[in-house]
Amino acid sequence: MIEVHDLHRHFGGFRAVDGASLQIRTGSITGLIGPNGAGKSTLFNVIAGVLPPTSGRVLMDGEDITGLPPHELFHKGLLRTFQMAHEFSSMSVRENLMMVPPGQSGESLWNTWFGRKRIADQERALRARADEVLDFLTISHVAEEKAGNLSGGQKKLLELGRCMMVEAKIVFLDEVGAGVNRTLLGTIADAIIRLNKERGYTFCVIEHDMDFIGKLCDPVIVMAEGKVLAQGSAAHIMENEAVIEAYLGRGLKNKAMVGA
Ligand SMILES: Nc1ncnc2c1ncn2[C@@H]1O[C@H](COP(=O)(O)OP(=O)(O)OP(=O)(O)O)[C@@H](O)[C@H]1O
Numbered sequence: 031m032i033e034v035h036d037l038h039r040h041f042g043g044f045r046a047v048d049g050a051s052l053q054i055r056t057g058s059i060t061g062l063i064g065p066n067g068a069g070k071s072t073l074f075n076v077i078a079g080v081l082p083p084t085s086g087r088v089l090m091d092g093e094d095i096t097g098l099p100p101h102e103l104f105h106k107g108l109l110r111t112f113q114m115a116h117e118f119s120s121m122s123v124r125e126n127l128m129m130v131p132p133g134q135s136g137e138s139l140w141n142t143w144f145g146r147k148r149i150a151d152q153e154r155a156l157r158a159r160a161d162e163v164l165d166f167l168t169i170s171h172v173a174e175e176k177a178g179n180l181s182g183g184q185k186k187l188l189e190l191g192r193c194m195m196v197e198a199k200i201v202f203l204d205e206v207g208a209g210v211n212r213t214l215l216g217t218i219a220d221a222i223i224r225l226n227k228e229r230g231y232t233f234c235v236i237e238h239d240m241d242f243i244g245k246l247c248d249p250v251i252v253m254a255e256g257k258v259l260a261q262g263s264a265a266h267i268m269e270n271e272a273v274i275e276a277y278l279g280r281g282l283k284n285k286a287m288v289g290a
Pocket residue numbers: 041044046064065066067068069070071072073
């Protein structure tokens with residue numbers, strides 16, 4: 031469980047996150063929605079150690095993880111993906127996956143000189159794991175392809191795949207569906223649901239596509255102006271007056287919120 035208590039992140043005098051408190055229940059796929067500029071990505075960045083908070087606390091299973099750097103959170107099983115995929119474009123898709131696991135024995139000089147067999151064994155295991163991940167994500171056919179040549183949606187799947195190479199507990203997905211075609215979006219949604227149900231991953235998902243959120247997420251948390259405005263099931267949220275006002279009141283276009 032992730033608990034966020036009265037979190038603030040200011041940029042100069044601007045309060046991007048302005049006293050947000052929320053919980054992400056273990057085992058859930060929690061949606062995080064809100065109009066542009068509501069503070070969603072900033073909140074993710076603070077939870078995932080990319081930005082320090084101005085004030086407030088973040089707990090993971092009761093442990094204070096406020097301000098821990100991303101690599102420490104990574105070792106605790108907390109991962110964050112970005113709106114823009116971060117692949118190594120000149121490496122193959124499989125190699126991108128094989129890069130991920132931390133603490134590879136190939137890293138130390140001792141192992142380089144004396145542990146050749148161990149390294150070879152480890153590489154074989156990594157390769158097998160990468161192939162399993164590619165199979166799970168239904169992108170085995172692009173294993174040898176340079177990651178830079180993948181479509182936007184395939185890159186998003188690769189990001190999910192990187193999360194699967196480690197024993198992630200909780201994954202923060204930032205606009206995993208942005209710019210992705212419907213078919214791949216369905217594949218991404220299925221992968222998230224299967225990872226959640228079959229492997230026990232908890233997810234927190236920022237997404238503007240309400241069909242995607244409605245299919246995947248319970249509960250849905252709505253942010254506006256740096257604060258939590260509402261939370262509940264997707265159906266409940268879409269009927270909430272304050273939420274409709276936050277999206278439409280200031281003329282912000284968001285057809286998805288009104289089901290168009
Ligand atoms: N590094 C920064 N310096 C100054 N202002 C920032 C910085 N990062 C974000 N902001 C501002 O904080 C506000 C919240 O931004 P944030 O990206 O968290 O919103 P968001 O809800 O994720 O929006 P979107 O849905 O458009 O991605 C915005 O007004 C943004 O311009």
